[in-house]
Amino acid sequence: MIVIPLGTASAMPTKKRHLPALAVTAGAATVLFDCGEGTQLRMMQAGVNHTRVKAIFITHLHGDHYFGLLGLLSTMMLASRQCPLTIVAPNQLEDFLDGLPTVFDMTFTIRHVGLPENFSSGLVFETDGFTVEACALDHRVFAVGYRLEEKRRPGNLDVEAARALGVTEFVHFRALKRGHRVVLHSGNMVTPDAVLTKSPLPRSMAYVTDTRPCAGSKHLARQASLVYHEATFGDAFEERAQETGHSTARQAAAVARSSGAKRLLLGHFSARYADAQPLVNEAREVFPQTEAAVELQRYEI
Amino acid sequence: MIVIPLGTASAMPTKKRHLPALAVTAGAATVLFDCGEGTQLRMMQAGVNHTRVKAIFITHLHGDHYFGLLGLLSTMMLASRQCPLTIVAPNQLEDFLDGLPTVFDMTFTIRHVGLPENFSSGLVFETDGFTVEACALDHRVFAVGYRLEEKRRPGNLDVEAARALGVTEFVHFRALKRGHRVVLHSGNMVTPDAVLTKSPLPRSMAYVTDTRPCAGSKHLARQASLVYHEATFGDAFEERAQETGHSTARQAAAVARSSGAKRLLLGHFSARYADAQPLVNEAREVFPQTEAAVELQRYEI
Numbered sequence: 001m002i003v004i005p006l007g008t009a010s011a012m013p014t015k016k017r018h019l020p021a022l023a024v025t026a027g028a029a030t031v032l033f034d035c036g037e038g039t040q041l042r043m044m045q046a047g048v049n050h051t052r053v054k055a056i057f058i059t060h061l062h063g064d065h066y067f068g069l070l071g072l073l074s075t076m077m078l079a080s081r082q083c084p085l086t087i088v089a090p091n092q093l094e095d096f097l098d099g100l101p102t103v104f105d106m107t108f109t110i111r112h113v114g115l116p117e118n119f120s121s122g123l124v125f126e127t128d129g130f131t132v133e134a135c136a137l138d139h140r141v142f143a144v145g146y147r148l149e150e151k152r153r154p155g156n157l158d159v160e161a162a163r164a165l166g167v168t169e170f171v172h173f174r175a176l177k178r179g180h181r182v183v184l185h186s187g188n189m190v191t192p193d194a195v196l197t198k199s200p201l202p203r204s205m206a207y208v209t210d211t212r213p214c215a216g217s218k219h220l221a222r223q224a225s226l227v228y229h230e231a232t233f234g235d236a237f238e239e240r241a242q243e244t245g246h247s248t249a250r251q252a253a254a255v256a257r258s259s260g261a262k263r264l265l266l267g268h269f270s271a272r273y274a275d276a277q278p279l280v281n282e283a284r285e286v287f288p289q290t291e292a293a294v295e296l297q298r299y300e301i
Numbered sequence: 302m303i304v305i306p307l308g309t310a311s312a313m314p315t316k317k318r319h320l321p322a323l324a325v326t327a328g329a330a331t332v333l334f335d336c337g338e339g340t341q342l343r344m345m346q347a348g349v350n351h352t353r354v355k356a357i358f359i360t361h362l363h364g365d366h367y368f369g370l371l372g373l374l375s376t377m378m379l380a381s382r383q384c385p386l387t388i389v390a391p392n393q394l395e396d397f398l399d400g401l402p403t404v405f406d407m408t409f410t411i412r413h414v415g416l417p418e419n420f421s422s423g424l425v426f427e428t429d430g431f432t433v434e435a436c437a438l439d440h441r442v443f444a445v446g447y448r449l450e451e452k453r454r455p456g457n458l459d460v461e462a463a464r465a466l467g468v469t470e471f472v473h474f475r476a477l478k479r480g481h482r483v484v485l486h487s488g489n490m491v492t493p494d495a496v497l498t499k500s501p502l503p504r505s506m507a508y509v510t511d512t513r514p515c516a517g518s519k520h521l522a523r524q525a526s527l528v529y530h531e532a533t534f535g536d537a538f539e540e541r542a543q544e545t546g547h548s549t550a551r552q553a554a555a556v557a558r559s560s561g562a563k564r565l566l567l568g569h570f571s572a573r574y575a576d577a578q579p580l581v582n583e584a585r586e587v588f589p590q591t592e593a594a595v596e597l598q599r600y601e602i
Contacts, residue, residue: 012376015345019372037372038339044316063401067371071320071338074364075313099400100364 137211438512
């Protein structure tokens with residue numbers, strides 16, 4: 001699983017930081033979380049191919065988090081995309097897209113998954129390889145965070161152990177690998193438990209922005225391999241964070257720690273922080289496995 | 302007058318070319334022609350301050366020419382802009398902006414100048430220093446081009462000539478410089494004609510995209526100091542240019558030549574041309590004073 005932050009600015013871009021978007025590639029599918037202005041350009045710069053994007057998850061309808069949808073959808077259409085695209089977002093987004101003048105001769109289907117304002121949490125997207133869950137957060141307007149989690153994979157096949165139990169045929173090896181029990185020609189039954197190593201823990205990734213610290217953020221971050229969490233402000237602006245519906249870096253770290261997450265990437269920095277290191281330092285006092293997200297860097301989980 | 306191309310791509314951006322926008326600074330005012338996605342970022346990179354932007358002129362409502370408005374207006378609002386902003390565009394744009402969800406707690410007034418589909422030509426904006434005229438073009442959808450022209454300035458004061466006619470006082474020099482006649486204490490009258498050099502020809506700049514060659518483009522380009530003209534295609538795709546409502550580089554050059562323009566900048570290149578030089582070469586056969594617009598370069602008129 002590869003996570004690439006495409007933009008780590010908050011409301012306004014700076015010369016060095018772009019508007020919010022984050023790409024996650026898991027297996028053959030790429031998904032985007034948020035899609036600020038310029039996302040299609042950042043994707044090109046990051047080598048993220050728009051044809052592989054299966055779904056886009058929008059956290060809330062402040063422009064810095066979704067204005068890039070328009071250009072990206074246009075480009076998909078101009079490239080004659082055929083594959084359907086899922087867009088999960090607060091309900092109002094669909095009206096907005098429907099209201100665009102003269103733009104979209106759609107070549108593909110958009111599956112809108114609209115979240116109503118009373119939405120609390122639930123599964124919103126699923127592929128063969130992973131699920132995405134949404135959960136309401138606590139911002140100035142209705143906002144949700146997301147959690148992408150791999151489906152549990154069967155363990156590795158211990159070929160020697162299988163042979164020792166009399167397995168010789170390819171179809172039996174394959175069935176065992178897939179978690180099915182088999183009956184050999186000898187009449188003996190072999191169960192997958194006997195020949196599979198323990199399943200690896202599913203990898204997971206939480207995307208939590210924009211929000212005050214809340215139950216929803218902790219729920220999304222539970223035991224996550226990686227949490228991308230907003231850190232709009234530092235300690236000195238904790239009151240302002242509360243007023244504007246944001247988190248400080250230290251609060252993000254507290255969410256990561258209390259939810260048992262493995263690693264924390266901070267982003268969504270206020271333009272006042274030309275250097276994010278002071279925010280990282282504050283967060284590390286609470287949760288040492290913290291870094292500032294670097295745009296276009298590939299984080300492997 | 303400074304002209305800065307911010308984006309020279311056509312429908313889709315490339316790694317090197319951004320979506321259409323062009324900034325012109327004349328005196329204290331900056332205006333934008335088109336505002337593709339990412340324009341606010343390109344402005345930062347070019348050193349064009351959004352607080353100085355007095356007006357934005359949109360040619361037509363294909364997304365690549367206006368999706369950047371959303372982010373730019375948001376940033377102006379977040380920066381607590383007070384100064385009114387004029388937006389000149391086809392009528393439908395206003396409905397689109399009005400339909401934005403939860404975005405705009407406007408801190409400033411937008412003066413919409415909506416152009417109806419039967420618009421042909423006319424003055425659409427004016428400052429103390431210049432006028433902007435719009436003229437219908439010939440694209441797949443209703444589209445207009447623009448011409449910015451300085452107001453005629455009085456000539457320079459020939460101080461020696463004025464002294465020779467008996468002028469000695471500052472108020473009289475100033476009045477003559479401003480084009481007024483004065484009566485001296487001696488009773489003699491001095492007229493500005495006698496002491497001012499000839500007015501310099503007003504500088505002018507035409508922005509012509511997206512269009513087939515047409516009467517409107519020639520009208521806008523008449524005697525212009527600089528014409529920025531689309532050159533989406535080269536000779537080999539002349540038929541495709543016609544079908545899609547665009548111009549070839551050679552056709553742009555023919556417009557510049559027949560309208561008596563001084564200089565031609567080509568832009569709005571199809572992504573198929575990684576290098577625009579072949580387009581420039583074709584155009585120079587017709588109009589030698591042709592260059593490919595370079596993004597973020599400052600062209601002085």
